Amino acid sequence: MLEPTVNTPPAPAVATLPVIHAVTNDEIVSRDDFIDVACAVMAALGPRGALHLRAGRLPAARLQNLAGGLEAAQAITGAWLVVNDRVDLALGTRARGAQLTSRSLRVADARRAAPGLALGASVHSLEEARVAASEGATWLVAGHVFASATHPGEEGRGITFLRALTSAVQIP
Numbered sequence: 001m002l003e004p005t006v007n008t009p010p011a012p013a014v015a016t017l018p019v020i021h022a023v024t025n026d027e028i029v030s031r032d033d034f035i036d037v038a039c040a041v042m043a044a045l046g047p048r049g050a051l052h053l054r055a056g057r058l059p060a061a062r063l064q065n066l067a068g069g070l071e072a073a074q075a076i077t078g079a080w081l082v083v084n085d086r087v088d089l090a091l092g093t094r095a096r097g098a099q100l101t102s103r104s105l106r107v108a109d110a111r112r113a114a115p116g117l118a119l120g121a122s123v124h125s126l127e128e129a130r131v132a133a134s135e136g137a138t139w140l141v142a143g144h145v146f147a148s149a150t151h152p153g154e155e156g157r158g159i160t161f162l163r164a165l166t167s168a169v170q171i172p
Contacts, residue, residue, distance in 0.1 A: 017118075017139055017172055018050035018080050029055045035069045039077070042070070047078030052099055054084035067093035080118075087114050099141065100132075107135035124157070126168045133169040140171060 022041050028034065042051050053067055063086065070081050071093050082097040083090040087110045090098040097118035100110055107121050121132035124143035132140060142165055146156035 016047065018045070018048055020045055020049040021052055021082070021141075022049065023052040023084075024054050026055045026057045029053070029058060029063075029066055034066065038070055039073045042073045042077040042079035042081075045077070045079045050080035050082045050097070052082045052084055053095075054099070056085070060086070060089065064089050064093060067095060071095070082118075082120065087117065087119075090114070090117060097138065100137075102128075102143075107132045107137045111136040123165070126164055129165050129169050133171050137171060140165070140169065 022045065024034075024038070031037065038051055042049065045051070051070065051073075053063065053070065055063060055066075058066075063083070067081065067083055067089055073079065074081050074094075074096060080096040081093070082099050083093070083095045084099045085101050085104045087098045087100075087105060089095075091114055095117075097120060098110065098114070099120040099122065100107060101122045102124065104110070105113070107119055110117075110119055118138040119136065120139045120141055121128075121137040122141045122143050123129040123132055129140055142157070142162055144151050144154070144156050145158060145162060147154070148156070
């Protein structure tokens with residue numbers, strides 16, 4: 001079967017990508033003091049860090065309110081706000097990026113919808129990494145390297161996977 005040719009705009013030029021990513025979950029974002037703590041984390045990370053707003057069970061309206069509450073923290077702290085799985089909310093709240101998962105839009109589709117947005121892609125194989133890179137991902141997140149409670153019964157992919165991944169693609 002032939003795959004259609006994907007003509008996507010190039011990933012946005014990003015001078016310095018965050019190297020430390022603090023990732024939230026449903027429990028963390030449900031705390032009454034979440035915005036205050038998240039802003040403190042962003043201040044501590046500064047321009048080399050990112051706060052990933054990740055809460056899969058949260059309604060979209062609540063997630064949008066939280067992202068909106070963190071929008072100004074980007075300018076004040078230099079840290080990035082990255083919205084997990086929701087390109088629309090990332091754009092609507094002026095987050096600097098979105099992290100795409102295996103359940104998200106394809107990178108090519110997200111890139112067409114948001115050509116100026118930094119896009120991370122979670123990958124679990126070398127093929128997924130190559131496709132994400134070719135479609136314009138700004139960075140990759142390697143899907144679970146070690147055994148994890150979020151993936152019960154699955155072994156981690158290990159350091160060998162990370163080595164192969166860094167050899168297979170040229171993006172961070």
